[in-house]
Amino acid sequence: MGIEKEIHELIIAYLRGDISTEEQVVLREWLARDRRHGELLEELKSKDVLRRDAVIYASFDTAGRWKRLRQEMNKVPRKKSRVLLRWVAVAAVFAVAVLTGVFYWQAYDSPGVEVAESVRILPGSSHAVLITESGKQVSLLGMKDTTLVFAGNERVELSEGGRLKYHQTTVSTIPEWHTLKIPRGGEFQITLDDGTEVWLNSDTELRYPSHFVGTERRVQLTGEAYFKVAPNEEAPFIVDTRGMDVKVLGTSFNLSVYPDEKVCHATLEKGRIQVNDKENGKRVVLSPGEQAVLSGEMLEVRTVNTRLYSSWIKGRFSFASEDLEGVMRTLSRWYNVEYVFSNVSMKDKRFTGTIPKYTEITQALKMIEMTSDVQFKIRGTTIIIQ
Known part of the structure; x- marks a missing residue:
């Protein structure tokens, strides 16, 4: 049988130790299909293999090896599986090592930066500045397990993990608009009062009401964010950005609209979303696995590997x-x-x-x-x- 492209990514996540519960289920199913799969995973877990063979594998045509591997696993009898397994490891180790960054640099000399x-130069961390409608600014750097009180006695919680969480309230029918600004070198997570979860990437700004009222839930975004929208057919969720807006009922998608990027794109993982081109009035509806790309006056839909566009919320850039x-x-x-x-x-x-x-x-x-x-x-x- 063949090896699916997604399995490579699950092996990467497993070796790095940041595989999710859902990903573990898929990986276990793959391991159960063929004894050779488990043997391959054990081979790749060996640090000695990575250290010994890293330089040799650097000259491999990795994509070609994986293609050949799929062909060989479809036709080679089981009695030859152990010989094939070693060939599999040779083809796979470098691909996995390069993609995961699990090279053991201290183990051998290599040209470096x-x-x-x-x-x-350290990686970014959880950091945001909350700006109220009156212009008050609150730095959330390092704040945890805290309650903030704003106008109208509205309360917002910062969890032990540092996530900002709004709660549904009937204190006021006129919401106060807040802006969450993520600096370069920062990231942040927020739960809006309807239960929608938002992951915000570096150099990003999200403007939203302290609580939603009326027949729509509208927010404004500059930068990049991943949304897991709480379902509500009575009030569609709308993300307003430069050039386009995205309308959803309940779904998970990534949206990238950085000012310094030539294109904007919305990538759908689950559910359905409608993407509107503000300039030309064109509208497209996406299904899972599709991406809307806005470049100048052109809005097109393409099929993509959604993991590439949401991996940043799971601790890696793809x-x-x-x-x-x-x-x-x-x-x-x-x-x-x-x-x-x-x-x-x-x-x-x-x-x-x-x-x-x-x-x-x-x-x-x-x-x-x-x-x-x-x-x-x-x-x-x-x-x-x-």
């Missing part, structure tokens, strides 16, 4: 043939750094892989260096790409 100064400039924009927001291309031809270099979010930037850059001919230098908080 040149750092001019001993400055550690890229599929992303140009290096796009990768650097993502990393610069998260690590709050600047970047410059001393070799402009590198802007169009393509990178495919998964980078753990909560690691120092040098490790993230090393992973990119291992899979291409690009080199990085760090000068203070500026990354030079050459």
Whole structure:
């Protein structure tokens, strides 16, 4: 039988230790299908294998090996499975190691990112500034297990995990509008008063009412957010952004509308959403696994791997043939750094892989260096790409 593309990603999450409960169920089902699957996973869990073979596998055509692996597993008899298993490990280890960042850098010498100064550039963390309608600003950095009181005696809780949570209230029929601003190098989670959960990425701003009233639930977004919308057929949920708005009843989707990106996109995981092009009046309705892309005056729908666009809420950045400039924009927001291309031809270099979010930037850059001919230098908080 063949190996599904998603299984590669589940193996990655398992080896990194951040696999979700739902993902564990899918992985267990795959392991139960064939004894060789379990043997392969045990092989990949071996640190010695990763250390010993990492350099050798660096020259592999990984995509080609996986394609050949699918063909071989469909036709090779079981008596040859152990020989095949070793070939599987050889084809897989480098792919998994590159994608997860589980190389053990201390175990062998490898060319690394040149750092001019001993400055550690750490990953982002939970951080937000809450701005009330009156202009009052409250930094939520480090705040946990706290209750905030606003105008009209409305109360908002910060959980032990630091998530901001609003509660349904009938205190006032006229809600106060709040803005949650996530700085570069930050991320945050919020639960709106209708139960809708929102994950906010770096350099993002969400404007919303302290409680919803009327026949719609409307919020405004700049940047990137993942929404898990609470169902309410009586009041559709609408995300208003530059260029387009997204209308939903109850669903899970990712929305990216950064001002410095050439395109905006809405990616649907569950449910159904309607995406409206404000400029040209075009509307499209998405089904799970589809993405609406707005580029200039063009609104189109394409089928995508949704995991690539929501992995950031699960502790990793995923890229599929992303140009290096796009990768650097993502990393610069998260690590709050600047970047410059001393070799402009590198802007169009393509990178495919998964980078753990909560690691120092040098490790993230090393992973990119291992899979291409690009080199990085760090000068203070500026990354030079050459």
